[in-house]
Amino acid sequence: MTTLEKVRQRAEADAKTYGYYLHPDPEFLNDLLEGLKKNEERYGYPSCPCRVASGKFEFDRDIICPCDYRDPDVAEFGFCYCGLFVRKDVVEKKLPIHSIPERRPVEKQARAYAMAPEVIEKPARATVGVAEETAQVKKKFWYCKQCGYTVFREDPPYICPICKAKRELFAEITIGAFVRG
Amino acid sequence: MDKVKVPGKNKKHKVLMYAISTCAWCKKTKKFLVDNEVEYEYIDVDLCSEEDRQKIRDDIRRRGGSLSYPTIIVDDKKIITGYSPDEIKEALGI
Ligand code: SF4
Numbered sequence: 001m002t003t004l005e006k007v008r009q010r011a012e013a014d015a016k017t018y019g020y021y022l023h024p025d026p027e028f029l030n031d032l033l034e035g036l037k038k039n040e041e042r043y044g045y046p047s048c049p050c051r052v053a054s055g056k057f058e059f060d061r062d063i064i065c066p067c068d069y070r071d072p073d074v075a076e077f078g079f080c081y082c083g084l085f086v087r088k089d090v091v092e093k094k095l096p097i098h099s100i101p102e103r104r105p106v107e108k109q110a111r112a113y114a115m116a117p118e119v120i121e122k123p124a125r126a127t128v129g130v131a132e133e134t135a136q137v138k139k140k141f142w143y144c145k146q147c148g149y150t151v152f153r154e155d156p157p158y159i160c161p162i163c164k165a166k167r168e169l170f171a172e173i174t175i176g177a178f179v180r181g
Numbered sequence: 182m183d184k185v186k187v188p189g190k191n192k193k194h195k196v197l198m199y200a201i202s203t204c205a206w207c208k209k210t211k212k213f214l215v216d217n218e219v220e221y222e223y224i225d226v227d228l229c230s231e232e233d234r235q236k237i238r239d240d241i242r243r244r245g246g247s248l249s250y251p252t253i254i255v256d257d258k259k260i261i262t263g264y265s266p267d268e269i270k271e272a273l274g275i
Contacts, residue, residue: 028205035203049203050250052227052234082205099206099263102249109248113231113238 004030007037007046011084014066019159020074020085023097032084036065050082051104059112062104069103072155087158141173182224182233187211189220194273196221199237199252202228206264207251213266217275226250 011033015022023029035049047053048063062068070080077100078090086097142156143149147163156170196214200207202225214221226237238248246252246260253261255272269275 028209031205031208035205038203050201050206052201052250099265101263102247106248113234 002037002040004033004037007033007040010046011036011065015085017161018066018071018085018157019088019164021088021091023079023083023086024091024094028083032082035082048082051102054112056112059108062108067104071153071157073100073103074158075155141175142170143173145169145171182229182236184222184224186222187215187220189215190218191273191275192220194219195256196273197254198223199241199250199254200225201250204250210251210253210264210269213264213269217273219273219275 011022023032032049036046039049039053040046043053043055045057046065047060048065048067051063053060053063066085070085073080074085074087078095079086079097081100081102083097090097139153142151144160144163144165146165146169147160149160149162151157156167158167159165196219198210198221200223211223226234241248241252244254244260247262249262251264253269259272261268261272
């Protein structure tokens with residue numbers, strides 16, 4: 001049985017590892033931590049409190065907190081979709097933390113909920129809300145020039161989780177491959 | 182589908198919110214409506230059956246919204262995604 005304190009400690013530890021802060025408003029933060037706790041209780045894993053989980057682990061994997069969309073959202077907006085993880089400058093300058101568009105590709109949601117495919121191919125209108133193009137974003141290998149830590153993801157981390165080097169110290173590893181024929 | 186009606190003095194518009202019971206933005210939106218004495222109805226999507234969730238997703242997409250919560254529908258026409266007090270104020274004329 002998980003406790004709110006455990007959920008809080010995990011979020012704090014994770015924020016520290018990646019150089020983020022937790023939401024500065026204690027009440028808002030508490031609501032999110034309660035949400036994570038509830039999800040852990042009902043699904044067995046702490047899926048994102050602001051998204052509807054399918055309850056099937058393999059389909060919810062990308063929205064288990066910290067979700068796959070956290071880092072690109074923090075990089076672009078300064079905080080994650082729920083507002084749980086916040087960038088240092090946003091906290092320090094007390095910049096507003098608001099709702100941001102859902103980055104999780106519609107295809108992923110569709111797979112999780114087994115929606116009819118024709119609904120997915122033709123969204124009613126090109127809404128700003130859902131970033132369709134992110135589905136095509138390619139993952140790359142990145143290494144930390146300071147300590148050698150290597151990750152496979154879209155963008156380099158905000159800070160190196162091992163040696164805390166800034167993201168500018170990450171470089172892409174390009175692997176040359178020849179395909180004949 | 183459990184639709185909860187929250188009474189309020191301002192009944193000028195029909196306000197329906199699709200929300201998630203664990204979502205802090207949804208909670209903030211609910212509070213905003215209560216603080217402004219707006220009467221509204223909400224459905225916590227995560228507590229619905231899969232069949233009802235499907236209906237809700239279809240409804241949002243048919244209206245051109247994105248699958249993001251809270252989603253607010255004013256007078257069966259205007260759709261507002263996310264916690265957006267300014268847009269709500271404008272739609273409700275408050
Ligand atoms: S949006 Fe934030 S709180 Fe939600 S799962 Fe992602 S990192 Fe966690």
